[in-house]
Amino acid sequence: MFSQTSIKVFSIIALCFVFTEAIPRLAKWRRCRCIELQDRLPLASKISNIKIFFKHAHCQNFEIIAKLKNGRRVCLNPSADEARNMIASMRKKRKV
Incomplete structure (x- = not known):
């Protein structure tokens, strides 16, 4: 035993x-998913998926993560013009 x-x-x-x-x-x-924010996507990048994360208890930031066709993930600055244009075009597509 x-x-x-x-x-x-x-x-x-x-x-x-x-x-x-x-x-x-x-x-x-x-914690927040995005540490480094970019104002623009890299040149000649093709987006395969976009995820939007709203503010929550563990992160006070609004986060936009774009997954590119080459597998790389890029965190976009939500206040940048490119990110705002993406969100606006997504809203237009959703309404149609």
Whole structure:
């Protein structure tokens, strides 16, 4: 049979593994997604997807993330003209 000490040590090791797996997942949602903002998209870039994230409890910024066809993700400055034009064209397409 196992002694109480070995069971405690095993339990502590198991809890350490559980917490080391859970912490990165929790931290992912507790911050803003965009660190660096760009006013313009790179030249000759083709957009495959655009995601818009509104302000929430863990991030007070309005964020626009454009995924390009080459797999790169670019965070656009929401107050830049290019981002505003994209949002306006998306609204027009949605109304039609």
